[in-house]
Amino acid sequence: MVIGSQSNNTLEIRDLVVEYRTRERVVHAVNSLSLTVGRGQTLGLVGETGAGKTTTGLAVMGLIPKPAGVVLGGAILLNGEDVLHKSDREMKQIRGKTVSMIFQDPMSSLNPVMSIERQISEAIRAHDRSLTRSQVLQKAHEMLEMVGIPRDRGSEYPHQFSGGMKQRVVIAMALSCKPDLIIADEPTTALDVTIQAQVLGLMKDLKDQYRTSMVMITHDLGIVAETCDSVSVMYAGSIVEHGTLHDVFDDPLHPYTKGLFGSLPRLDDRRAKLQPIKGLMPDPSNLPTGCTFWPRCDHAKDVCRVEKPNPTYFGGEHFVNCHLFNEEISGARTVNMGD
Amino acid sequence: MIRYMIKRLLAMIPVLIGITFLVFMIMQLAPGDPARLILGENASPEEVKELREQMGLEDPVLVQYFRYMVNLCKGDMGKSYITNRLVASEVAARFPYTLKLALVSAAVSILIAIPLGIIAAVKQNTIFDNTCMVLSLVGISMPAFWMALMLVLVFSLRLGWLPVQGANMGWRSYVLPSIAIGFMNMAAIARTTRSSMLETIRQDYVRTAKSKGISNASAILGHAFPNALIPTVTVVGVQLGGLIGGAVLTETVFAWPGLGRLIVQSVNARDVPMILGCMVVMSVSFSVINLVVDLLYGLLDPRVKSMYA
């Protein structure tokens, strides 16, 4: 593990393993997951429900729910520093300032009995003790105005806001300390289409303004196409394919990626949602041996049932974890073309 | 908020009319003639009849009730049949003892129970948590008067640390009675605090709070706790109301010179005006406590506050 390699990457996750241990079973939520987010870049993290996307985000924040959740191994490097070995105090400094997370459900993410300006102020004060009360409030109001909420509504409570406005409050909160990295966990699923477009536009503007890096967790390929630079496709707790937006949309390689994107998506037709794939995601407490996708894969071979595939690169950052490509590349491609 | 308060205060009037009416009617059913009680066994029937007429007891019950209410509005609760003293001044002399005892025991039980409940929730399923919960189960199941007797037995009679009875030994007089009445409340409040904390600690907004970079303790005390307080306040309100009613038993055990004991003495003596006076004061206090609790909701929960308008 190379620590402090002052890399150009805001986030680097290597071989992360996270389990949830309940009385009845052990859920293997994240299995040897690796991903990279370059400075100022947006990475789309796509995958079916239960793939472990939120868990990955929470691991970066150091907020995996205890005692059920356990990080078993791997490294999470934020600006080159491993956050898995930080003390509680150090994590306090990192949360909100280096990395902040926009949670999946804006309705329940805000404290119902605290005014929204206080909730934003709290984030600001947590990382800058030198500010006076009124300076903090001033900054909180600026954040609110930036996301299009009039400052005089700051003293109101979450129940007085619509879903879209709450989501904007959550975004204002996440941005208030100008973090290096934002993890946006399906930031728009709770919103209707028009508001969704507004919120996405807003996030993009803010990201450009502050040169923030971002992990965009979503089911929506349209959102990926609009906001992301690269895409990691997640299946049963690990990445099965990764590449630039162009690589993954126009030249999907992994059978799962192909299935997800169906036959539709070309870069000029990105409006499609993820396609359903036959079969179900394996039970994460009882994962198949070998490649986790083989029970649903039309091209599964004997080796797929036994051995985990290793990444095969196709120039640049585009790689795929699949036995079909582990062999001689040209041969694999032929197999793949044949469907 | 002010309008709501006024509305609530006005709503107390029918409640009070109802209570006084009920008590008045029940006292009519009680055996024994007040005039005979005052004059003693040796008085002649004529004397008794004359006194009854003088006291207005020969009038129809509703007329008597109406007369009582009119006087009550003027602050006149009549005179004791037994001592001939003014009920109003007697009640006014006794009420502060009951109130002080209630407040002391409420304050102590709240101040102890809430931190215990929070810690038990944060340390769920540890030895601390289990001990608290077993103790509180004991506390809830144990009748207050029995607890009072046991306390007196151990701390006053056996160990001799604290007075057995009465209110004339400063703070030491308060210790046993307030524990006796407060223990059950403490147990109930601790249990409610714990269970609502267990719920709020897992809420998304607590996770959001932590994600901002505030400490675990601030997330729990600043976010989970204020939300958990709402159900806790309900229980505190019910318990406080119970303190006033429960005073009857504990005050008797400890010979505490409060309203509860006065009521028992008056019932034994069939001293109707005194009983009525005590009941009126108790029910007013009960309604006021309820009102305060309802207003607290408004302070704690902005969603409730916006309904007041």
Ligand SMILES: Nc1ncnc2c1ncn2[C@@H]1O[C@H](COP(=O)(O)OP(=O)(O)OP(=O)(O)O)[C@@H](O)[C@H]1O
């Ligand atoms: N607190 C928990 N205790 C036990 N299991 C959990 C817990 N949280 C998540 N899991 C399990 O871990 C797996 C991954 O969950 P996660 O929330 O990361 O999925 P996700 O990719 O975010 O799904 P979605 O798209 O539905 O949000 C799931 O099987 C889920 O049931």
Ligand SMILES: [Mg+2]
């Ligand atoms: Mg999720």
